[in-house]
């Protein structure tokens with residue numbers, strides 16, 4: 465008897481691929497699986513236990529492709545970059561018109577756009593899909609940001625909706641636009657993730673270094689914040705991490721971890737794209753930069769006894785102030801992310817739906833938080849000038865919380881505790897609330913040394929001034 469064909473194929477049985485394959489099987493789909501190292505396949509099927517009856521293992525790529533229902537839907541969970549290009553080249557001749565291949569990794573959206581273009585006109589389809597939520601999310605309900613054609617989405621939708629996280633019954637997956645839209649939105653999600661993590665770490669820093677609190681005590685405070693407007697996955701994770709003990713030493717686990725952060729690139733891509741689009745996501749940039757500085761551990765250790773100047777006595781902000789400061793800064797970082805999405809949507813013609821993006825970020829993904837539902841609500845109303853911070857409900861929240869952010873940033877500056885992301889968020893807020901900024905002076909400087917010209921406040925056109933000679 466020949467085996468029934470599979471609904472979807474998952475290529476790549478690493479952590480995320482395995483978890484997604486099991487999730488599909490759990491939701492009643494037949495899943496074909498394969499892996500470059502074929503000796504991973506049998507253990508995976510064995511570990512699937514009762515779900516193994518829904519899994520169709522294949523030892524070779526042709527066998528894998530042949531085991532799928534047509535039009536085929538194949539999800540690749542392999543390293544982004546060159547391996548994906550090589551895979552496309554190998555698999556394309558085995559596919560038929562109408563088939564869709566999906567890159568579910570954290571790919572650079574420029575690569576996704578290029579690959580989408582490569583396949584367009586061939587009758588075969590390429591989808592870039594951002595998947596958020598880590599291993600647990602992938603297994604039990606991720607948030608997914610999908611790009612590509614309507615044809616591919618029609619094929620993928622029932623399966624993606626079945627495995628996605630749910631918020632009030634609403635699946636956290638959406639087709640957001642053509643070509644690289646899904647991967648771009650995932651990139652910005654990660655940029656916001658970087659900022660949120662950094663801002664939480666800055667609050668930890670001021671409590672640890674300014675107030676001398678222990679890690680478990682800070683963890684307890686964060687745990688309490690889970691009952692308020694800061695409720696979020698990242699606060700939950702942080703609270704638990706700060707209260708964990710190292711079994712080897714009995715010390716708080718975080719005290720035994722080197723203060724050097726890794727990064728795989730999505731935060732950096734967010735910042736690069738923001739700058740290319742004439743934007744600045746400075747709260748996110750500060751977070752990416754902070755990871756960079758964190759890696760210069762030896763230099764920082766050498767600098768500690770040398771860079772001692774200029775500290776000023778200050779109280780450490782109260783716990784309530786820190787909570788409000790974090791809330792304000794979290795709003796600002798998200799608002800920068802959404803502003804960047806708006807700029808990219810215009811540039812690449814994606815018509816991104818910010819309500820839908822907020823909705824699919826409410827569950828499953830790493831940045832899920834109580835705020836995302838407020839953002840979804842705000843995007844349903846009028847949004848002046850594409851700025852979330854100008855939505856009435858959001859600017860009202862900021863009005864309540866920004867005074868605490870000011871006090872916190874001021875205290876950090878006085879005490880010499882670095883708050884790069886919190887202070888960047890505040891600087892942006894203050895830039896935005898100045899109808900008249902200081903770029904008139906920048907224009908004067910540019911015209912002075914390079915005759916670059918400027919606009920005048922009293923009439924239209926481009927002008928140059930006759931500047932005095934320098935003595």
Ligand code: 6PG
Pocket residue numbers: 570595596597598654657726727728729730731829830
């Ligand atoms: C997610 C995460 C995930 C990312 C990790 C690590 O949404 O599930 O964003 O995709 O890979 O968070 O990223 P860094 O190594 O760059 O910190």
